[in-house]
Every structure is written in structure tokens, then in C-alpha cells.
Amino acid sequence: xxxxxxxxxxxxxxxxxxxxxxxxxxxxxxxxxxxxxxxxxxxxxxxxxxxxxxxxxxxxxxxxxxxxxxxxxxxxxxxxxxxxxxxxxxxxxxxxxxxxxxxxxxxxxxxxxxxxxxxxxxxxxxxxxxxxxxxxxxxxxxxxxxxxxxxxxxxxxxxxxxxxxxxxxxxxxxxxxxxxxxxxxxxxxxxxxxxxxxxxxxxxxxxxxxxxxxxxxxxxxxxxxxxxxxxxxxxxxxxxxxxxxxxxxxxxxxxxxxxxxxxxxxxxxxxxxxxxxxxxxxxx
Numbered sequence: 001x002x003x004x005x006x007x008x009x010x011x012x013x014x015x016x017x018x019x020x021x022x023x024x025x026x027x028x029x030x031x032x033x034x035x036x037x038x039x040x041x042x043x044x045x046x047x048x049x050x051x052x053x054x055x056x057x058x059x060x061x062x063x064x065x066x067x068x069x070x071x072x073x074x075x076x077x078x079x080x081x082x083x084x085x086x087x088x089x090x091x092x093x094x095x096x097x098x099x100x101x102x103x104x105x106x107x108x109x110x111x112x113x114x115x116x117x118x119x120x121x122x123x124x125x126x127x128x129x130x131x132x133x134x135x136x137x138x139x140x141x142x143x144x145x146x147x148x149x150x151x152x153x154x155x156x157x158x159x160x161x162x163x164x165x166x167x168x169x170x171x172x173x174x175x176x177x178x179x180x181x182x183x184x185x186x187x188x189x190x191x192x193x194x195x196x197x198x199x200x201x202x203x204x205x206x207x208x209x210x211x212x213x214x215x216x217x218x219x220x221x222x223x224x225x226x227x228x229x230x231x232x233x234x235x236x237x238x239x240x241x242x243x244x245x246x247x248x249x250x251x252x253x254x255x256x257x258x259x260x261x262x263x264x265x266x267x268x269x270x271x272x273x274x275x276x277x278x279x280x281x282x283x284x
Contacts, residue, residue: 001214007037013127022283024097024098024099025097025098026095026096026097026098026110026137026140026142026145027095027098027107028093028094028095028096028145028146028149028155029093029094029095029096030092030093030149030150030152030235031091031092031093032086032087032089032090032091032093032153033088033089033090033092034088036087036092037083038076039094039156039236040094041076041079041080041084042076043109044074044076044079044090044092044094044112044132044187045074045075045076045078045079047081047109047110047111047112047132048072048130048132049071049072049073050071050075050134051076051132051133051134052071052072052074052234052235053071053072053188053236053239054068054069054070054071054072054235054236055067055068055069055070055071055072055105055234055235055236055237056234056235056236056237056260057233058211058260058261059069059093059234059235059259060170061137061232061234062232062233062234067232068236071234072235078132081208082129083114083116083129083130084114084128085203085204085205086116086203086204089116089117089118089155089203090114090115090116090117090129091114091115091150091153091156092112092113092114092115093112093113093115093146093147093149094109094111094112094113095109095110095112095133095142095143095145095146096109096110097109097110097134097137102268109134110130110133110134110142111133111134111137111142111143112130112131112132112145112146113128113130113131113132113143113146113147113149113150114128114129114130114131115127115128115129115147115150115156116129116202116203117155117156117159118201118202118203119201120161120183120194120197120198120201121180121197121201123161124158124159124160124161124272125159125161125162125163125198125201125202125242126150126159126161126162126163127137127162127163127164127202127204127207127249128147128162128163128164128171128175129164129165129204130151131143131146131147131164131166131174133228135224138170141172143170143174143230144173144174144177144178144217146174147174147175147177147178148177148178148255150178150224151273155234156274157273158272159268159270159272160269160270160271160272161194161198161267161268162175162178162179162267162270163198163265163266163267163268164265165173165207165210165229165231165263165264165265165266166264166266167233167235167237167240167242167258167262167263167264168239168240168243169183169240169244169247169253169264170215170243172255172264172266173247175266175268176266176268178268178270179268179269179270180270180271181268182252183247183252183254183255184251184252184254184264185254186227186254186255186266186268187268187269188216188226188227188254190268191216191227191265191266191267192216192217194217194267195227195265195267196212196217198210199212200266206231209230210229210230211230211231211282212228212230212265213225213228213229213230213259213262214226214227215256222257223257223259224257224259224260225256225257225259225262226254226255226256226257227256227265227266227281228255228256228258228259228262228263228264228265229262229263229264229265230261230262231261231262231263233261233263234260234261237258237260238244239257241258244257244258
């Protein structure tokens with residue numbers, strides 16, 4: 001059994017909401033897993049299918065139905081199986097965009113984050129299982145605020161380790177902000193020491209079987225990976241690699257390169273926080 005992790009000695013702060021043009025505004029809502037409706041799951045699946053990305057050149061390795069260049073699709077049923085298999089320990093944060101409050105048009109779903117919780121020895125893990133933002137509102141801190149909103153959920157406020165597996169550097173950056181950390185100075189020794197135990201203790205099946213890759217976990221690694229998981233999810237990496245190059249050029253990256261079929265593994269120790277009730281946040 002793992003001993004309690006000593007959290008970093010720093011305070012966590014919530015960023016202010018980004019300024020939106022005109023009368024447009026973002027609103028965030030957190031919903032506990034057993035209250036996520038089928039309509040909400042369908043909307044999240046549609047957002048994923050429209051914005052997650054396209055299959056890469058090696059997509060045929062997955063199945064005969066995954067073809068390079070086609071959009072990666074999601075259904076409500078598959079989303080429930082992957083992200084809501086343990087609803088009592090899962091939360092969903094959604095972001096809606098209201099273009100003009102004076103109009104009757106309903107707010108549009110433009111981002112969501114699923115997160116699950118479990119125990120790792122005497123520690124409490126918070127794991128982001130899916131993070132999706134509409135391409136039209138990216139670079140507006142939506143991903144960052146989706147994760148920050150998790151702190152409103154009382155059980156999630158007791159988390160002292162957070163993590164995710166993602167092919168997108170921006171998702172890793174949003175998690176780093178949640179942990180009041182910096183991607184150029186990630187505690188790699190912490191990841192090396194705890195990654196295997198955290199993933200094996202997860203109630204999420206695909207994490208249990210995760211194949212750790214990179215110099216943190218392999219004696220010989222020649223593809224430049226440092227902290228990665230071989231997920232065999234052959235999504236096209238063109239857009240994530242452009243973002244990765246941006247972080248690398250600014251000296252703000254230390255998780256290594258992104259190889260085909262791999263995703264970055266980011267894990268941070270954090271300081272548990274008291275639940276908060278910011279303006280315009282609704283709990284259900």
C-alpha cells in the first residue's frame with residue numbers, strides 16, 4: 001500500500017474567466033455521474049465526434065472500420081462505457097456558450113470534461129478521462145476552466161493527485177494549471193515512482209492495462225518519449241504536434257515527444273482545496 005503523498009507547498013488559485021467579445025458568455029456546470037442524462041451524453045458524443053480529430057495513417061491497425069482521414073467518432077453508449085462506468089465516482093463538467101443573452105437561442109455546448117476518482121493507498125486520485133473543447137472556442141481558457149470547475153465538487157476537493165492521458169499538449173497544460181504547476185518543471189521522479197501503481201489501482205479497465213513508455217519507464221527508448229502511454233489509438237497528430245512545437249520552442253515542455261499510437265502521461269501531486277461556489281456555476 002502506498003503512503004500518503006506529501007503535497008507541494010503552494011496555494012491553488014482559480015483563474016478569472018476570459019473576456020469574451022460582444023455579449024457572448026461562457027457558463028460552466030458540474031453534474032454528478034448518476035445524474036448525467038442520455039441527452040447530455042448524446043450532446044457530449046456529438047461534440048467529441050465533431051472536434052476530437054481524425055484518424056492517422058496507421059488507423060487500420062485498430063480495425064477495418066477506422067480509416068485514415070476520417071473523423072474519430074463517438075456514441076453516447078460508448079461514452080457511457082468509457083467515462084461513466086462508475087457513475088458514483090464520476091463527475092461531468094460542461095461549458096456552454098451564450099452568444100447573445102437577449103436572443104432565444106439556447107446556449108451551445110462547447111466543451112466538456114469527464115473525471116473519475118479512486119483511492120491509491122492512502123491517497124485520493126482525480127483522473128480526467130476525457131477533455132474536449134470546440135475548435136471555435138479554443139485558446140480561450142475553456143479547457144483550463146473546465147478542470148478548475150472540478151474544485152466545486154466536494155469529493156473532488158479532497159483529491160491530492162491528479163492525472164490524465166492525452167495526445168494534446170494543451171490538455172496537459174490545463175491539468176498543470178489545475179495543480180498550480182508548470183509544464184517546464186514537472187516532477188518526473190514523482191511520475192516514475194507512482195504511475196504504475198496509480199494506473200493499476202484504477203477502476204477504469206483501459207488504464208489498468210496501460211503500457212507505460214518513455215525514458216521514465218524504459219531502459220531503452222529511441223523515439224524521444226519521456227512520459228507516455230502506448231494506447232494504440234492512432235489518431236492524427238498534426239495539430240497536437242504544432243501545439244507541442246510551440247511549447248518546446250518556448251522551453252515549456254518536459255514530457256518528451258509524441259509518437260504514433262502514444263499519448264502523454266501527466267500526473268501531479270496537488271494541495272486539496274475547500275469546495276467553492278463561484279458565480280454562474282450550477283451544481284446538480
